[in-house]
Amino acid sequence: MTEVPRLSALYNPEELCSALSDYGCCVVEGAVGEGLMDAVANEMAPFVEDTPRGDTDFAGAGTRRTGLVIGRSPTFRSHLARNPVILTAGNHLLGYAPSWNLSFAHYFELFPGEADQLLHRDTWKYGAPPFPNEVDLNALWAVTDFTEENGATYVVPRSHAWDDDRRPEPGEDVAAVMPKGSVLLYTGLLFHGGGANVGNDVRLAVNAQHTVGWLNQTERLLLEFPPHAVADWDDDLIRFIGYQLAGPALGHWRNAEDPFIAIEEYREAHT
Ligand SMILES: O=C(O)CCC(=O)C(=O)O
Ligand SMILES: [Fe+2]
Known part of the structure; x- marks a missing residue:
């Protein structure tokens, strides 16, 4: 089993880029202050009640995904959307394209009792033939602590470099445990999936995905x-x-x- 590379808030940008290239993922611990995460949660609170829970195994009956965080959370806009972590990682991974941009930002509530999610590549959502390069950069911001108990995301380090038909074997995945205020970055080709929430607390996160400009955005933002x-x-x-x-x-x-x-x-x- 390979661990997820971990950087501190004082990370060296080159280290962040090489972690993404080599492992397809990394955690930046304490990338922002905990108070910012509380602000995001407060700003999203008025919108979540009307959000239905997932209606497929993949979306999860114990998960709510509330969209349009870019419009609904001023704190996301001012501190997270174009945080230096995102710009460094995005320019490194997607900068080969003429432009890259936000694809979606969803607020995730993973409730106690939620089962674990199938390990997957987010690029499967395109329903397209395999891409020759990375087209997506994901950021999962920990709005609460991510623990093994509350469903920290499982990632398969280095799986972004696998052939298209290879699938993870048991034991190849590792939980990206991280404290509130941290961010898990991973590429569109990296196998990952939400963990099971076997605890008593809701795991909160913002999932922001970024995509090369020549692909459709997931949210029709315009x-x-x-x-x-x-x-x-x-x-x-x-x-x-x-x-x-x-x-x-x-x-x-x-x-x-x-x-x-x-x-x-x-x-x-x-x-
Ligand atoms: O909630 C998580 O930890 C990951 C969710 C995910 O990967 C997805 O919904 O595509
Ligand atoms: Fe995913």
């Missing part, structure tokens, strides 16, 4: 966030939800223009 909804956000954050070109001739708005111009025009018309 539908939820038209220019008037985001005009006062930071420019970089606005680009990060998809208001940017995705390739030399991809992701246009209107007459082959950069979609960020829609934001600029809105601002000009309303100041």
